[in-house]
Amino acid sequence: MKIGITKLVDLRQAMPALAWWVVCSALAALFIFPIYLMVMQSVKPLDEAVAIPPTLFPHQFSLESFLALSGENGSINIVHHILNSLYVAIAAVVGTVVVSTLGGYGFARLPFPGRNTLFFAMLTTFMIPFQAIITPLYLVLRTIGIENTLLGLALVYITFELPFGLFLMRNSFATIPAELEEAAFLDGCSPLSALPRVMLPLALPGVVTTALFTFFASWNEFFAALILITDQDKLTLPVTLSILQTGQFGTLNWGILEAGVVVSAIPCIIIYLLLQRYYVSGLLSGALK
Amino acid sequence: MSGFTKQGPRNDTPYTPTAGVGRRRAGDLSWYQRRQLTGVLCVLPAALFITLFFFIPLVLAFWMSLYRWPLLGIHKFIGVANYVAAFHDSTFLHAAGFTAEYTLIITPILLIVGLILALLVKGSRRGTGFFRTVYFLPVPIGFASASFLWVWLVQPDVGPFGRILQMMHLVAQPPQWLAATASALFVVIAMVTWKTSGMQMILLMSGMQAIPTELEEAARVDGAGRWQVFFHITLPLLRPTLALVLVFSVAGSLLAFDQFYIITGGGPSNSTITAVYWIYHTSFVTFQLGYGSALSILLMLVLAAVSFVQLRLIHRSTEF
Known part of the structure; x- marks a missing residue:
């Protein structure tokens, strides 16, 4: 009786168990x-990838799309751009973790005059979108002499x-x-x-979450x-994809573009599946506290 | 790690220096001063980053917005002329209107889809964990990657979506999704819903689980039906979370860029250019940096106003 009452607004209670499974599974298929289509598209032979009408699963398995991104004949060398992305992402992760761990510790545990004001000032940056200051940001980077560098991008x-x-780190400490x-x-x-x-050992979950989000x-x-x-x-991976999209190197092949999307998206999905716990808890602590 | 044991000497008041602590220093600074100094040093790197790459550009943006500022060549002070020009720039006005329209359409869709998903997967019965994971799967994929995926999905001849509709005999020919404003907008909205509703789901679900079950029980005992409980108890108590999800969704939509740049390219005939898209175009395609800054400031003001109203909403709604 009690369980039945506490779960009143549960949609599952409003429908039989079978209906719940059907609805949830149908939605899961949509998501x-x-x-699925992206991965299948990336493993079709190049001519099948642009076939009209399109095939919904590969009639023939092939890694041609990925090989076309190997940098031969002046094409895009995807490995090079993966490394660019990795460099920027890892530099940003290390930088963010170190700076926000130190800062979070200071703000949480080491009182000094003006501490709260300073913390508040830093949080106001939440309110202002970086898209709005990208123009002067470019000029600042140019003044320092690191415009058009991966280091500059990582610092940003x-x-x-x-x-x-x-x-997050302040809350953890x-x-x-x-x-x-x-x-x-x-x-x-x-x-x-x-x-x-x-x-630090006690604040480790916060560190993992910060690293993951960064x-x-x-x-x-x-x-x-x-x-x-x-x-x-x-160029980093996402912008490299836009080069592929414009078909700068011969005509645009949708198999090659989707192979590029696979390279950029699948690592995120795998990392999410492995570290889901930290990702979701970080999302909630960042949002709800 | 050697020095740390839980059995170490205990002190009743926090942060009181004792003989044990005091013996470590011979310098002029007291223990308190040393701790203060350490605190300042700890937050210094963060302060430097935010000053250099946030506050300075922010001030610079205001300053530049008062100038005619080409990428190369002479800057000329022109007062508020850039702002006046913005209100006569028909592309910008259209972009602002379109961004507002997009925000007004997508926000309720995301809220409702997120709410339905949250109601489906909350609780701890078998299967909920799996479906939560699946619905959240597109969230970690970047907006750019997701857009490069969807722009292929909706291609009229080689794209699978049109083909599937055709195979289901819903259309005779695969539709030209991106050739008309309404259907192009529909594609972007479908993509964004697919990509972000899992996020809304997780936030709303945790909000629902924080509602004391006694309230719902009491209403039920008083004879309220299932949907009455939902609309009169759950939904009002969910207001803080709803307001938060609203802030995310509205701020994200007002700043939309990637999905329109990649999927529609602003087309057909510039009808899906968003505010940020036009700022990008002004600053980095035609290199009118001063004018671009003025547009950025206007965007910032709109966003600050919207966030302020929404935060008031959150603030008030927590006082129940």
């Missing part, structure tokens, strides 16, 4: 279908992931009981040496990468 990504990272920290101080730790020895954001980012990087050589 998976585009991903670090800055735009920082508010979230600081927020704030929930650690003060007794643990005091014990460390009494055992002779300085405020700084208590961070790696005592505090990786996804940097790996997938399109707008800033499109504007700040102008050398084709230095």
Whole structure:
């Protein structure tokens, strides 16, 4: 009786179990279908990939689309652009994790005059979209002399992931009981040496979440990468796909484009499936606290 | 890790320096001062990043918006002329209107789809975890990748969607989705719904699970029907979460760029150019950096106003 009441607004209660399975499975098919089509398209031979009418599953399996991205005959070398993306994403992850761990620790645990004001000022960056300051940002990078570099792009990504990272890490450190920290101080730790020895291991879930979000954001980012990087050589994956789309190297082949999409999307899906717990909990803590 | 044990000497008041702590220093700084200094040093890198790559560009954006500022050549102070020009720029006005239209259409769709998915998969019965994972699957894929996928799906001759409709005898010929404004917008909305409703689902679901079950029970005991409970108890109590999901969705939609740049290219005949798309075009295709900055400031003001109203909404709705 009690269970029946507490689950009143559960849609499942409003429909028989079989109907629930049917509805959920049909929706699941809708969500998976585009991903299925993408993967299938990428393993068709090149001529089948542009066949009219299109085939819904490969009649013949082939890796031609991926091989066409190997950089031979002046085509796009996808490995090169994967490395560009990896460089930017890893630099952004390391930078964001280090800076927001230090900052989060400071803001949560080491009081100094003006601390709250400063934290608030940093959080205001949540309110302002980076799309609105991309033009002067480009000029700042040019003034420093790192315009059109992957390093510049990584620094920009670090800055735009920082508010979230600081927020998350501050919360992670704030929930650690003060007794643990005091014990460390009494055992002779300085405020700084208590961070790696005592505090950081306890805040590790926050670190993983920050790293995960920064990786996804940097790996997938399109707008800033499109504007700040102008050398084709230095393009990250998403912008490389737009080069494929324009068919700059001969006519556009939809098999090759979807092979590129697979290369860019599948790692995200795999990482999400492996680290789902951190991803979802981070989403909730970032959003609901 | 050697120095850390839970059995270490305990202190009743937090952060009180003791003999054990004091013995470590011989310098002039007290323990408190040292901790303050460490705090400042810890937040310094973050402050430097945000100053250099956020606050300076922000100030610069205001400044540039008052100039005629080509990429190369002389900058000329022209006061508010850029802002005046913005209100006479028919492409910009159309882009702003289209962005608002897009936001108004997609926001309720995402909310309703997210709500339905959340109702389906909340709780802990067998299968819910699997379906949650599946519905969330497109979320980690980037907007750009998802757009490059969907632009192929809806191609009239080689795209599978038109072919499937044709095989189901719903259409005689595969439709030219991207050739008309309404159907192009429909494609983008379908893609965004597919890609982001899993996110809305997770947020709404956790909001629902935070509602005390006693309230729903009490209403049920008082004789309320299932849907009455949903509309009169659950939905009102879900307001904070709904408001939050609303903020995400509205802010994301007002800043839409990737999906339109990639799928529609702003077409047909510039009818699906969004605000950010036009700012991009102004600043980085025609290189009117001053004018682009003025448009950015206007966008920022609109977004700040919208966020402010929505945050008020969240704030008020938590006082129940």
